[in-house]
Amino acid sequence: MSKKAIIICASTHHGNTRKLANAIADKYGVEIVDATKTKEKDLSEYDLIGFASGIYAGKLHQAVINFAKNNLSKNKDVFYIITSAMGKDQYKSIETAIEGKNANVVGTFACKGYNTFGPFKLVGGTAKGHPDTDDINNALRFYEGLIGA
Ligand SMILES: Cc1cc2nc3c(=O)[nH]c(=O)nc-3n(C[C@H](O)[C@H](O)[C@H](O)COP(=O)(O)O)c2cc1C
Structure with missing residues (x-):
């Protein structure tokens, strides 16, 4: 039986992270919730829950953090997808947010995302063009690994 999955995004x-979430949703029929618009949702019926966000001052978006705190039920399989200027793992904020929920982190994915924050705007931004086709394909492979496709 296929897993019922959802991505909280x-x-x-720049919509960088959403590109990855959309690619996964389009290929695998995964539901996406925009955490900046939807604050509450019953996640108990989902087998696999993704938290997807850009990184802002070292953290996932506060809307995703709040959503996870308020809605994630205990003992769930979760995964993280982030884009950032550095393209590096930066999961501390979401890990802290879901402490005590006994979540099973089944995978994490990070890549670079176009950034024009602050002074970087003056030089045309950093990580221009990312996520690119390779990043998107890597994210799809990552998700396929999670569901055993
Ligand atoms: C206010 C702000 C703060 C940011 N802080 C960081 C940061 O601490 N580390 C980092 O690597 N990138 C940082 N970035 C770059 C973003 O994480 C990057 O552009 C990301 O791909 C944005 O994702 P989004 O388009 O999905 O929102 C920051 C961007 C903004 C606008």
């Missing part, structure tokens, strides 16, 4: 800077 906030992608407010």
Whole structure:
């Protein structure tokens, strides 16, 4: 039986993270919730829950953090997808948010995302063009690994 999956997303800077979430949703019929618009949802019926966000001052978007705190039920399989200027793992904020929920983190994915924050705007931004086709394909492979496709 296929897993019932959902991705909780906030992608407010350039829609970078949303590109990855959309690619997964389009290919695998995964539901996406925009955490900046939807604050509450019963997640108990889902087998696999993704938290997807850009990184802002070292953290996932506060809307995703709040959503996870308020709605994630105990003992769930979760995964994280982030885009950032650095393209590096930065999961501390979401880990802290779901402490005590006994979540099973089944995978994490990070890649670079176009950034024009602050002074970077003056030089045309950093990580221009990301996520690119390779990043998107890597995210799809990551998700396929999670569901055993
Ligand atoms: C206010 C702000 C703060 C940011 N802080 C960081 C940061 O601490 N580390 C980092 O690597 N990138 C940082 N970035 C870059 C974003 O994480 C990157 O552009 C990301 O792909 C944005 O995702 P989104 O388009 O899905 O919102 C920041 C961007 C903004 C607008």
